Amino acid sequence: MVMTIKYRYPVLFITALLLAWEGVVRLGNIPRWLLPAPSDIMAEFPQMLPLLMEHGKYTLLAALVGFVLAIITALILAVLMDVSPALRQGIYPLLVISQTIPIISVAPLFIIWFGYGLLPKIVVVALVCFFPVVVSVSQGMQAADQDMVDLLKVMGASTWQIIKEVRLPAALPSFFAGLKIAGTYSIMGAVIGEWLGASKGLGIFMTRAMHSYQFERLFSAIVIVSLLSVLLFLLIEAASRVLMPWYHIERKE
């Protein structure tokens, strides 16, 4: 089966890595409070699961809302930047500079401004996800075949028709590449947001586990964060297949 061949090596490597970790902890007699072995984490995991699910709900909600908000604003801005070169030249440096601000330093401000609820987390997620999406869409639109644009002009197409028929579809592959990056950032962004102050969520769960040296709990939460990120990644991949069948046919996938 194609599937088993495709997944054979990833599974092999992950298993090897876990075995090596287990071996180092056991042979090195590393105390549990310093670094738990995978088997310790797995033993703890089932009883932690209900609690993790409860916290995970909040993290996932913040991540998804922030992600969607970022996509919508990024698409609007990318189109505006495409229509107006002046806007593009003015905003692009700002976008890059915005990425140099350590989010961890401004996130506490959001808590002061927006309280301890969901909103500051959503803002953190949106800020983290916004950049990869806007850059990928904007560059994808710029890279559209100029000859195709010219052809549509000769057909009498309006600026908006050219964006809709050529520039946006041409940007789809790079849009999805950006989405994959942003999607994996989104869960992390929510966790960072919660880390700095929340009543519910995987981030606050992790801080509490840290403070009490319950590293099995911490690692259990990390497993959930990874699983959620991978799940989101796969969803984006599936969406790209539905929305760009032509792209996957071209690449014979």
Next chain:
Amino acid sequence: MAKIELVEISKSYNTGGGALDVVQQVSMTVGDKQFVSLVGPSGSGKSTILNIIAGLVKQDSGRILLDGREIADPSEVISYMPQKDLLLPWRRVIDNVILPLKLSGVRREKAVQEAVNLMEIFGLKGFEQRYPSELSGGMRQRAALMRTILAKKDVLLLDEPFGALDAITRFKMQSWLLKVWDRFQRTILFITHDVEEAVYLSDKIYVLSQRPGRIKLEINVPLPRPRKPDIITSSLFVKTKEKVLKAIEQ
């Protein structure tokens, strides 16, 4: 009245080292429902002339008359088929060919209905729902030509449409183009660097010189229509071809 008339068109581009003259004092006329070819070596400004007529490039001097008058928006009269087929990879064949209709506001169902009836003539029946990447080179060119014709403009500008095809496919496509032209009755201005192709297809041929492109020869093709493929061995055909080749070599 001429369908297309170029009066002393000139165009130069600014390059790093000064102005590069691409087209110089080019005058041509294409009559209604005529098939006219523009032949010349590469770099002789053939495509530039087409781009000027299509309104994509502005000439430095000279006038373009379409239907006897200067038109601000050539897309009212002209449908343009560039060298590359430029089918949109994200649209199925059927949605590619109806693109010009859709852009001008025709409802999709109505446009599709119109296109479906033509699929057979263009050899695309059964491929309506495929994506362009699933078609052969010849089929892609036919789809591109179908799109050009469905735009329903009087004048077709075809820029080396068969340049990228192999010799056999190419010859088939030429004969097929004559049939299509006969059926749809449009004015065609055709660019090629293949002299035989020009003689086989055209009523009239213009020969362009090396850069800067100037008209070296204007010749009417005295071959009767409809033309069968075996016409290319007739002495009249060979003589016409020789005249054109001589003009190119001069």
